[in-house]
Amino acid sequence: MNTKKLANRVAVITGAGGGLGAECARVLASHGAKIVVADINSEAGLLVAEQIIKLGGEAISIPTDVSQETSVQAMVSAAMAHFGRIDILYNNAAILSAEQRAGDRDVINMDVDAWDRAMAVNLRGAMLCSKHCIPHMITLGKGSVINVTSGLGTMGDLTLSAYAASKAALIMLAKSIAAQYGKQGVRANALLIGLAPAENAHATMPQQLLDIIRDNHLTPELGTPKQIADAAAFLASDESSFVTGSVLSVDGGFCSHTPSFAATRELFAQMGSNTM
Template identity: 40%
Template sequence: MEGLKNKVVVLAGAGGLATATARFLGGGGAAIVVSDVVEASAEATLQVARDAGGEGIAMVVDISDEDQVKSQTDRAMKEYGRIDGLFNVAANIHPDEVAKDTNAVDIDLAAWQRTIDVNLTGYLLTLKHALPHMIASGGGSVVNTLSGAAYAGMADKVAYSVTKAGVGALTRHVARKYGKDGIRANGVAPGLVLTEQTKLNLPEDFRDMILTGTPAPRHGKPQDIGATVAFLLSDLSEWITGQILSVDGGTTMRA
């Protein structure tokens, strides 16, 4: 993809959608600084970027921990001297906590807090530490990961839904506040994407039910999201900011 050569992009989160994005970034000649709470996942995502022609660094980072977030930003600056892009894709996917994310009456408050700490506060922390460097080097692009849950009003997963709606507001704040500093901020809201984890966790009959309500004839593939994120991180999208793109086969249609 054009408009990525020699850019330095921080990926907060690995595996799945991040790996698909890394393939496009590496193929475009970008360097990535990728992190995850699982070292093997960060390393695997980095290797995909390298195989595509890019380079980078892999780190273990929990984005709910400010010191760890700062260490990723500092490492990017030490190795490359600049940050041109930030892709926030990390999420709280711990099975025990996901199972406890129920509804406003019954939710386990520890699960609520952990989801907020990772899915929302974590995104704020990456922005807090990356934006000053991005502004100092003339600007750059931020892409945050949302979900159709930000709009749909889910009957369960209240913490997840609330954090994704909050990420939308955070994205627009950054676009509005720092636009004159050369910062663009956008979001992607994926539909049901058949990552390896999704295939393991979601029964086929449930996937079929979702597809019935999707205008497109198939579920999403990781590369659908990866291509969109890479485009938003590239110079090809330099007049797009403050937008949330629903990449979901038409499930969400908003004016």
């Protein structure tokens, strides 16, 4: 008998072709879940599915544009045809390309197309995947929806206004789903992630910016994709069966301290009064 905590469960993971989504796919598979890799990048999605299969897991790549309802419907139909059930939905896909970041700025300088793209992929995508996966969870009498959010979804910052608004709304979407389908066994939570860059992502962020952000995490280092995926596995599994409508912060304390934390710490160090 397979006693792994996600044995026989089927997990749809959006944006699992790379970054944190890919690691989440590998970790959930290591706990016995069968994985649907739903990414717009079909080549990347296929590689992740192949990697899981090579490691002895079960996975299928279904190229999906989460912002399009027809594409989401087709993905869910293909997942059901292949695996026959959907237990877990990890709404992780987000549009984070350099072009997107260049347009998604402060409000006065916002490129309206970038605003619409962020809402379409990050937020509408999660709603569409929930809309089409949840009925299958209700049939099972059980399910877990996890919306990936960020500190930027709870605190103001200088740029990425559309990304931040979409991430704030994902918290509310999780609460709505938790309220609407909880009595039918479906749980929904938001996973609030601190900076946990995949290996290749460090190079795309200036070192100075990485240092500022690291100084505002309470842990010695930034997060790792594995640390995020471990929390996702917890929310996906029965270990969290009494957790719903919540925001689980896996952010190294980034959202937990006073805004003056990093500067005060530096001042105390200069004054020689930082004895901790």
